[in-house]
Amino acid sequence: MNHALRADGEQILRSALNVVQPDAAVRRTLQSFSPGGGRSLIVAIGKAAWQMARAAVDTLDQVDGGIVITKYGHSKGDIPGLLCLEAGHPVPDENSFSATRKALELTCGLSTDDTVIFLISGGGSALFELPLISGDELAHITRQLLARGADIVEINCIRKRLSMVKGGRFALHCAPARVLSIVLSDVLGDGLDSIASGPAYPDSCDSAMAKSIAEKYALELSDKARALLDVETPKTLDNVQTYINGSVRELCAAAAAAAAKLGYEPIYLTDRLSCEAREAGRFLSSIAQSHANSGKSLAFIAGGETVVHLTGSGLGGRNQELALAACEGIAGLKNAAVLSLGSDGTDGPTDAAGGYVDGDTLSALQGCRIELHEVLRDNDAYHALKAVGGLIITGPTGTNVNDVSIALLRSEKQTHIRTSSNIISAKLN
């Protein structure tokens, strides 16, 4: 492994993660907040819910109660006056439902003087959910939609209608109280009715669309579910103010700034990456290959959310798969690396946040008798990267603004600048 490149890569990621922590943004937004004279309640949902709630409590003069609903392992302890709960993600579970019920109880019967500080981050779709049908039927409908090739917009259009909180219904429930919605975006392009399925944002889909989707995919639905497709979601919400804080664009900009500080010329490619993970990795590796002999130190930066179409049953995540697929194109290059990170610290169902490969990775894999193409066919990037020290492990980062992928080229002449590392440590077994 090229330890200088690995260290540079980690430092860039660490700096970028520090910039997109939600704390400062929440504080900034709430500093200009003037309570309406009534109660101030906090409802925080998503993978960054705990951090956002902590920052809100620290900033506000008065908090009259609240609830935090985050993913298992993402709560960092008690927050005075708030109930901190953990629930299932990416699949909602009974704890999601019961926590959401508690949030609805807390915000029931509010008046115009009251305010709900609603802190939203990615993961909220699963964590903040109380279906109007049984959890089993909801799961069955979702499975049908996925199996028949529905896209995420279609899936959400149906699910919003089957939920007590999605598609603007939570804000409607809080009315006439004011809802101050602070959003940490993990959706490319920041579509507010998509982030956490938009509990406090007018729904852009209507019942007619929902019914045509049900017909298109010949969905099996109970009579109740079918009737619910007819019930319209809110199309306007005059009690909500929304602030977007943090996004993958900020993550990319922070990575670029950190790379520049280390002596790399940053080249910002995109914050909308959405193609197949492994092909994105190959594209980045072809960029690295072509610039390896330029004599320059370069950092090509692409943010977004790639996809993986499963062909196997191995362990991995989109960032690990992207990085692993890049190792072939840069094999043998002394000064090239490709790395990719999920900013929430969780890449797929693994304990890794992403992956790192460089010019030595392919031969290291071969040394372990690991055949790259077999691993990719089996979607088993985790074990392959683990074998060669290529996992990036951060634990929950407290933020969630999608992924950043970087192709790094390091010129021989580059001065080595290093500071101490603490967020990211690589498990090297």
Added chain:
Amino acid sequence: MNHALRADGEQILRSALNVVQPDAAVRRTLQSFSPGGGRSLIVAIGKAAWQMARAAVDTLDQVDGGIVITKYGHSKGDIPGLLCLEAGHPVPDENSFSATRKALELTCGLSTDDTVIFLISGGGSALFELPLISGDELAHITRQLLARGADIVEINCIRKRLSMVKGGRFALHCAPARVLSIVLSDVLGDGLDSIASGPAYPDSCDSAMAKSIAEKYALELSDKARALLDVETPKTLDNVQTYINGSVRELCAAAAAAAAKLGYEPIYLTDRLSCEAREAGRFLSSIAQSHANSGKSLAFIAGGETVVHLTGSGLGGRNQELALAACEGIAGLKNAAVLSLGSDGTDGPTDAAGGYVDGDTLSALQGCRIELHEVLRDNDAYHALKAVGGLIITGPTGTNVNDVSIALLRSEKQTHIRTSSNIISAKLN
């Protein structure tokens, strides 16, 4: 369609194609050529064979005969003193075999004073072939290798051993005559034993590798074919001088220069693009999307040779598929386009050289009731692009240095510079 972007895109491609015409390069190389006192013979193979041979004849004082073997439709007429033949590509046919036999006869029994001017361009693998087994068995073996997932390196390792001319054997046949090999590269990284299967370059594979590949894929082979795997190809060739002229890197550089001339800031990404065509298109569209509001005129340039894994039975080529797949990501943008071109003028088994899409393309497709994802599933980019005027049609260009793909962003402020167009014309029906 955005006609300004389309015109800019075509002008960039046209300028780039002009720069990578092989004529000037062949002339430059041959100007310093001093004949050995004996005969000077020309053997030109590949899609650019005619142009290269024409330039050679124009430059040399003395030509004592020669043969041109190019693809059907690629000969532009007689060249005095040379036999111009056309043959099958991408699958070799009887005309490939008989033309190659004529080339071997022409270069039989040469002396140390003689010189063979060997002009190589892409397509030569199919056009210049005389198998040591029957054409039927060769086709059967190739089909087995493809069906069992062998990669191109493995396929060529086997085929070189079954051929009278590949893997350095043509140069060996010409010995002791000098072989002056001028190569127009269509292979990423310019691997000289890969371009046209390296008839005049030492083979990097050996018999042991060939036999292990035959075993790996459990190839059905006749006794003769099996025996041929044991016959070694040349590992050194001391009668050959090789000059590489023209490559995809030059094509990219020329496109960058042409874009700059039109007021775009060129950003050179890679000359090694080799991922899935449609995913490369999506990556480029995500780049375009992220820079659409930058207020700058930008041209992101990627050269290489993408791949298409067929899932349908439609008509298209890798450049058309790349462009078409990009139309979704840039849909609705007023100032963004993605275009992709095969420099030989032939993209897949079509009469188009590539494709062009912009922010209007997706809605134009919808207007024609063409569903993008269905088209992509059926690999039918040709008909979809044809319906919306998105084909780029050049006819045979006379060169062959792989593909170039460009994401163009045009600022409102950009001055419109235009010159007359003649190489590229779009069929707009």
